[in-house]
Amino acid sequence: MEPITLVLTGFIFVVSIVYLFVRSKHNFWKDQGVPYAPNPHFFYGHVKGQSRTRHGADINQELYQQFKQRGVPYGGISLFIMPSLIEEIEMKDVLGRFTTDVIGTCAFGIECNTLKTPDSEFRKYGNKAFELDPVTLTKFFFASSYPQLARKLHVRTTQQDVEDFFMKIVRETVDYRESNNVQRNDFMNLLLQIKNKGKLQDHDTIVGKGEVGLTHNELAAQVLIFFLAGFETSSTTLSFCLYELAKNPGIQDRLRDEITRAIDDNGGEVTYDVAMNIQYLDNVINETLRKYPPVETLTRKPAHDYVIPGTKHIIPEGTIVQIPIYAIQRPRICIGLRFGVMQTKVGLINLLRKFRFTPSARTPERVVFDPKMFTLSPTGGNYLKVEKVV
Numbered sequence: 001m002e003p004i005t006l007v008l009t010g011f012i013f014v015v016s017i018v019y020l021f022v023r024s025k026h027n028f029w030k031d032q033g034v035p036y037a038p039n040p041h042f043f044y045g046h047v048k049g050q051s052r053t054r055h056g057a058d059i060n061q062e063l064y065q066q067f068k069q070r071g072v073p074y075g076g077i078s079l080f081i082m083p084s085l086i087e088e089i090e091m092k093d094v095l096g097r098f099t100t101d102v103i104g105t106c107a108f109g110i111e112c113n114t115l116k117t118p119d120s121e122f123r124k125y126g127n128k129a130f131e132l133d134p135v136t137l138t139k140f141f142f143a144s145s146y147p148q149l150a151r152k153l154h155v156r157t158t159q160q161d162v163e164d165f166f167m168k169i170v171r172e173t174v175d176y177r178e179s180n181n182v183q184r185n186d187f188m189n190l191l192l193q194i195k196n197k198g199k200l201q202d203h204d205t206i207v208g209k210g211e212v213g214l215t216h217n218e219l220a221a222q223v224l225i226f227f228l229a230g231f232e233t234s235s236t237t238l239s240f241c242l243y244e245l246a247k248n249p250g251i252q253d254r255l256r257d258e259i260t261r262a263i264d265d266n267g268g269e270v271t272y273d274v275a276m277n278i279q280y281l282d283n284v285i286n287e288t289l290r291k292y293p294p295v296e297t298l299t300r301k302p303a304h305d306y307v308i309p310g311t312k313h314i315i316p317e318g319t320i321v322q323i324p325i326y327a328i329q330r331p332r333i334c335i336g337l338r339f340g341v342m343q344t345k346v347g348l349i350n351l352l353r354k355f356r357f358t359p360s361a362r363t364p365e366r367v368v369f370d371p372k373m374f375t376l377s378p379t380g381g382n383y384l385k386v387e388k389v390v
């Protein structure tokens with residue numbers, strides 16, 4: 001064979017291989033039987049023009065609208081020649097499962113695994129604890145105003161099955177740890193120390209004098225409040241944060257860049273210090289909490305008669321004072337602040353590194369709060385379009 005023929009044959013061979021390879025890549029979703037967007041550009045796939053003439057938001061919106069018109073909830077596309085999937089996901093539930101798993105392991109020392117098994121009992125009773133109806137609300141106000149009377153009348157503000165579930169979990173965990181002498185670096189371990197010894201010991205540091213312990217019920221109450229306060233508030237914050245980031249792509253891009261830079265500067269590792277020192281992440285979370293404080297009103301009771309400064313008005317001891325957090329747009333510091341902010345940051349860092357969030361056709365222009373939920377929660381869920389970042 002002439003050298004020129006050889007080169008030509010080789011060239012045609014290579015081109016054919018490349019062609020077949022790219023074709024098979026574009027056919028990935030078709031072969032999987034998954035609905036896919038038609039007519040990918042040979043090299044650019046479905047991102048033709050992105051970053052040059054069109055914003056990704058517009059391209060993806062168009063693809064999404066096509067899938068929606070075809071009545072499919074997700075669909076395959078090609079990012080250049082790599083198969084990808086555009087999906088619409090209800091984020092509030094996913095995030096609730098994430099924080100449930102986090103709190104489960106930190107409070108109870110239990111792997112809830114609700115991310116893997118969405119219909120687990122932890123989710124069922126966890127959600128139920130935040131459902132609000134007029135009867136529960138009345139009981140709640142009554143018990144807050146007249147705690148002693150409410151106790152005598154056996155007024156319950158937690159639903160029986162919710163209480164039973166959590167009490168059972170706590171009892172089993174306590175029994176297991178005590179009979180097997182399990183030591184674990186978590187909240188339950190601290191509570192057990194207080195219950196049994198009346199003090200906390202961490203190496204050489206000792207807190208408390210060892211006088212009064214906790215009863216089993218008091219311990220269970222602490223665990224329950226830690227669990228409830230720990231998962232819903234943070235997942236609500238995460239959910240509203242992603243909603244706002246989806247609607248403000250410029251801020252989302254900048255946050256993703258800053259997260260990526262901070263992690264790269266730390267040799268690719270996400271550590272506590274990295275998570276805590278991204279200033280822009282702090283700004284984004286604080287702004288989310290200003291617009292959407294998960295608990296919209298705080299109640300406090302003065303321990304003695306209080307004269308409102310500069311007036312003759314007296315708030316009598318024991319009167320319920322409501323502080324409208326949502327209305328005054330000022331989230332309050334709380335004892336769980338650092339824990340909550342940390343899990344919120346870890347969640348955001350991991351999500352934004354890997355995914356881009358954009359509004360879908362079901363993302364409302366303005367959030368309407370669900371009247372049947374105690375915390376701020378979007379009516380109809382928080383549907384966003386989710387795609388992998390490349």
Ligand SMILES: *[C@@H]1O[C@H](CO)[C@@H](O)[C@H](O)[C@H]1NC(C)=O
Pocket residue numbers: 279282283286333
């Ligand atoms: C965000 O809020 C926390 C808690 O209130 C505060 O410590 C922090 O300084 C705030 N960050 C910014 C950037 O304002």
